[in-house]
Amino acid sequence: MRFTFFTGICALATLSLPLVTIKQNRIVSGEDLRIFELHPLFGVAAVIYLGVLFYIVLRRRANAVNFLAAACIFMVLILGAVWSVHTSLAEWDSTGYGRISFAGGFWFFLLTLYLFLSYSHRESGSARVRQLSIAVPLLIFFFFSIIGLFENTAIAMEFVNHQKKFLRELLQHLYLSLTAVGTAAIIGIPAGIKAARSERWRDPIFKIVSGIQTVPSLALFGLMIAPLAALSSAFPVLRTMGIAGIGTAPALIALGLYALLPVIRNTFTGIMEIESQVRSAALGMGMNRRQIFRYIELPLAAPLVLTGIRISLVQSIGNTAVAALIGAGGLGTFIFQGLGQSVPDLILLGVIPVILLSVLMDRLFYAGELIATPKGVRAAWQS
Amino acid sequence: MAKLIKRTLPAVFIVLYVLFLTMPRFQQGVLGFLFPTLEEHVYPRANLLVLFGEHLFLVVLSASSAFITGLVLGITVTRSWGRDFLQPIQDLTALIQTFPPVAVLTLAVPAVGFGFLPAYIALYLYSILPIVRNTITGLLSVSPALKSAAVGMGMTPFQVLMKVELPQAFPTILAGTRIAVIVNIGTSTIGGVIGAGGLGVVIVAGLVRDNVSFVLQGAIAAAGLAFLADYLFELWGRRLSVSTARLAEGN
Numbered sequence: 001m002r003f004t005f006f007t008g009i010c011a012l013a014t015l016s017l018p019l020v021t022i023k024q025n026r027i028v029s030g031e032d033l034r035i036f037e038l039h040p041l042f043g044v045a046a047v048i049y050l051g052v053l054f055y056i057v058l059r060r061r062a063n064a065v066n067f068l069a070a071a072c073i074f075m076v077l078i079l080g081a082v083w084s085v086h087t088s089l090a091e092w093d094s095t096g097y098g099r100i101s102f103a104g105g106f107w108f109f110l111l112t113l114y115l116f117l118s119y120s121h122r123e124s125g126s127a128r129v130r131q132l133s134i135a136v137p138l139l140i141f142f143f144f145s146i147i148g149l150f151e152n153t154a155i156a157m158e159f160v161n162h163q164k165k166f167l168r169e170l171l172q173h174l175y176l177s178l179t180a181v182g183t184a185a186i187i188g189i190p191a192g193i194k195a196a197r198s199e200r201w202r203d204p205i206f207k208i209v210s211g212i213q214t215v216p217s218l219a220l221f222g223l224m225i226a227p228l229a230a231l232s233s234a235f236p237v238l239r240t241m242g243i244a245g246i247g248t249a250p251a252l253i254a255l256g257l258y259a260l261l262p263v264i265r266n267t268f269t270g271i272m273e274i275e276s277q278v279r280s281a282a283l284g285m286g287m288n289r290r291q292i293f294r295y296i297e298l299p300l301a302a303p304l305v306l307t308g309i310r311i312s313l314v315q316s317i318g319n320t321a322v323a324a325l326i327g328a329g330g331l332g333t334f335i336f337q338g339l340g341q342s343v344p345d346l347i348l349l350g351v352i353p354v355i356l357l358s359v360l361m362d363r364l365f366y367a368g369e370l371i372a373t374p375k376g377v378r379a380a381w382q383s
Numbered sequence: 384m385a386k387l388i389k390r391t392l393p394a395v396f397i398v399l400y401v402l403f404l405t406m407p408r409f410q411q412g413v414l415g416f417l418f419p420t421l422e423e424h425v426y427p428r429a430n431l432l433v434l435f436g437e438h439l440f441l442v443v444l445s446a447s448s449a450f451i452t453g454l455v456l457g458i459t460v461t462r463s464w465g466r467d468f469l470q471p472i473q474d475l476t477a478l479i480q481t482f483p484p485v486a487v488l489t490l491a492v493p494a495v496g497f498g499f500l501p502a503y504i505a506l507y508l509y510s511i512l513p514i515v516r517n518t519i520t521g522l523l524s525v526s527p528a529l530k531s532a533a534v535g536m537g538m539t540p541f542q543v544l545m546k547v548e549l550p551q552a553f554p555t556i557l558a559g560t561r562i563a564v565i566v567n568i569g570t571s572t573i574g575g576v577i578g579a580g581g582l583g584v585v586i587v588a589g590l591v592r593d594n595v596s597f598v599l600q601g602a603i604a605a606a607g608l609a610f611l612a613d614y615l616f617e618l619w620g621r622r623l624s625v626s627t628a629r630l631a632e633g634n
Contacts, residue, residue: 002464115471118471122471215605215609216605216606217569218569218572218587222586222590222598223606226417226418226595229595314483318483318484319485326590339576347489347490350489355486358483358486
C-alpha cells in the first residue's frame with residue numbers, strides 16, 4: 001500500500017507539473033504547459049484518472065493486472081496530450097523553428113510508468129502478465145512515435161540538423177568503446193588468470209590496475225597527451241600512422257587502461273571461486289592441467305568474465321563521451337558542443353543516446369551471460 | 384628494505400603532492416623541465432590551490448549529503464515499515480547505475496543551467512546510488528541471530544540499529560562511500576566544462592589552448608587528489624578491520 005500510494009503521488013506530480021515547454025527557436029526560453037492547459041478535456045480526464053487511481057490504491061485493490069491497465073491508460077493520456085501539442089503548433093509557431101521540449105512533468109511520467117510496471121512485474125504470478133507488462137507499453141510507445149509524437153520535439157530537430165554527423169559520431173563512439181574493451185579483454189583475461197595462478201603477481205597486478213581506475217577520466221586522457229605528443233614529434237613515422245597527442249590514439253589507450261580492472265578482477269574471481277573438489281574430481285578423472293583449464297575452469301569462469309566485460313563496456317561508453325574533449329569524436333562531441341554554445345537540446349542529443357547505449361549494452365551482455373552459463377550450473381541455480 | 388620503501392612511499396607521495404599544490408614555483412620548475420619549448424607552463428588565471436579548494440568543496444559537500452540520504456534511505460527500506468520499497472529501490476539503483484556519471488552531470492545542465500548547482504545536484508544524486516546499495520547489503524547481511532540476541536538483551540529497535548546493525552554494516556557502507564567519493568572526484572573534474580570550477584578548469588583550458596603543460600598541471604592535481612582520497616579510505620577501512628579482529632579475539 002505504501003508503494004502504490006507513492007506511485008499515486010508520482011502520478012499526481014506528473015499531472016500537476018508542466019509537461020512540455022514550447023519555444024519559438026532553440027535559444028529563447030520557452031513557455032511551460034501543464035496538461036490541463038493543453039485542452040480542458042485532458043484536465044477532466046486527468047482528474048477522473050487520479051480519482052480512480054487513488055480509489056484503487058486507498059481501497060487496497062491494487063494488483064498486477066489493474067496497475068498494468070493503469071500504466072497503459074496513463075501512457076495514452078500523457079503521450080496523447082504531448083502529441084496534441086503538434087496539432088496546435090501552427091497557432092503559436094509563426095517562424096517554423098518552433099520546438100517542444102519535455103519538462104518536469106514528463107520526467108515524473110517516466111518515473112511513474114516505471115513504478116507502475118515494476119509493480120505489476122513483481123506482483124504478478126503469471127508469466128503472461130509479465131510479458132504483457134513489457135509488450136503493451138512498447139506497442140503504445142511505437143504507435144505514438146509512428147504518428148509523430150517526436151516530430152518538432154527539440155531532440156528530434158537537433159537530430160535532423162545533425163543527421164549525417166550523428167550517425168558518424170555514433171559509429172565512432174561504438175568503435176572507440178568496443179575496441180578499447182576488446183583490447184582490454186585480450187590483455188585482461190590472461191592477466192586475471194595469471195593473478196589467480198601466482199600469488200607473487202597478484203598484488204602488483206591489482207595495485208596497478210586499481211590505481212589506474214582511481215585517476216579521473218579527464219586527467220587520464222590529459223596524461224596520455226603529453227607522452228604521445230612527444231613520441232609523435234620524435235618519430236614522425238608514427239604521425240603518418242595516426243598516432244598523435246590528440247585524437248583517437250590517446251583515447252583508445254586511456255579507455256583500454258580503464259577497462260582492464262573489471263575484466264581482470266572478474267576473471268580472477270571466476271577462477272578462484274571454483275571449488276577445489278571440482279578440480280580434484282577432474283584430476284581424478286585423469287585430466288591434465290590443460291584439460292582442466294579448457295573443460296573445467298574456462299566454462300565455469302566464463303559467466304563472471306562476461307560480467308567483467310559488461311561492466312567494462314558500460315563504463316567505457318560513458319568515458320568515451322569524455323574522450324570527445326581530446327578530439328576523439330563520439331557522441332560526446334554533441335554534449336560538449338552543446339555545452340559550449342549553451343544549447344541544452346544539443347546536449348540532450350548527445351546524452352540520451354549515451355544513456356540508451358549503456359543500458360542496451362548492459363542488457364545485451366546480461367543475456368549473453370545467461371547463455372554462457374553452463375547448463376549444469378543453470379540447473380543448480382533452479383533447484 | 385623493501386618494507387621500508389613501502390612504508391615511506393605514501394608519505395613521500397603526499398609531501399610531493401602538497402608541495403606541487405601549494406608552490407607555483409615548484410609547478411613551474413617541474414612543468415618547465417618537462418616542456419622546455421612551451422612559453423607558459425602554469426595556468427595563469429587562477430591559483431591551483433584555489434581550484435583544488437573548489438574541487439574538494441564540491442566533492443565533500445555532495446558526498447556527505449549523499450551519505451546522509453543514502454544511509455537514511457537504506458535504513459528505511461530495511462525496516463519492516465519500509466520493506467515495500469526495498470525491491471523497487473534496488474531495481475532502480477541498479478538501472479541508474481548503468482547511466483554514465485558524465486551523462487548525469489551534463490544532463491543537469493538542460494535541467495538546472497550552468498554553474499555550481501547543477502554539478503552539485505548531479506554528483507549528489509549519483510553518489511547516493513553506491514551508498515544506498517551498500518547500506519542495504521550491509522544491513523541485510525547482519526546475522527538474524529545477532530539481532531535476536533540484541534532484542535533478547537532488552538534493546539529497543541533503535542538501539543539494535545545503532546549498537547548492532549550499523550556497526551556491523553559499517554565496513555560495507557564505508558566501501559560504498561569510497562566508490563562514491565572516487566567517482567565524484569573524477570566526475571567533478573568534468574565539472575570544469577559546466578562552469579562548476581575545480582581542477583578540470585585547468586585541464587580544459589590546456590585542451591582548448593593546445594597547451595600540454597596546463598593539461599598536465601591539472602591532471603597531476605586531480606589524479607593526486609583521487610589517490611589521496613583512496614588512500615585515506617584504505618587506511619580507515621584497515622583500521623576498522625583491525626579493531627573488529629581485536630574485538631573477535633576478546634581484547
